[in-house]
Amino acid sequence: MPSFKLPEASRDLLEIPQQDIPAVVYGLIGSRSFSALVRTIHGELASQDPGLRRQARQALDRLGFPE
Numbered sequence: 001m002p003s004f005k006l007p008e009a010s011r012d013l014l015e016i017p018q019q020d021i022p023a024v025v026y027g028l029i030g031s032r033s034f035s036a037l038v039r040t041i042h043g044e045l046a047s048q049d050p051g052l053r054r055q056a057r058q059a060l061d062r063l064g065f066p067e
Contacts, residue, residue: 006031010041010052010059021062038063 006027007013016024028034044056057067 006033007037008033008040009037010044010055013037013041013059013062014055018062025063038065 005012006024007016013021013024025034028037038060041056041059044052045060047053047056061067
């Protein structure tokens, strides 16, 4: 996996190149922080900010969780 910080929110995940997402997911699972990221993204889906909701939806799509 390229050397970058593991994502903690949808914005972080969207900054990672698509081809690196499988390695990032593997790193998240290995560090036991995948569920925390998904929980954060789900919280962003409930935001009052439409931009943040849109980012959260894109992040879930990128992780392979279609609407």
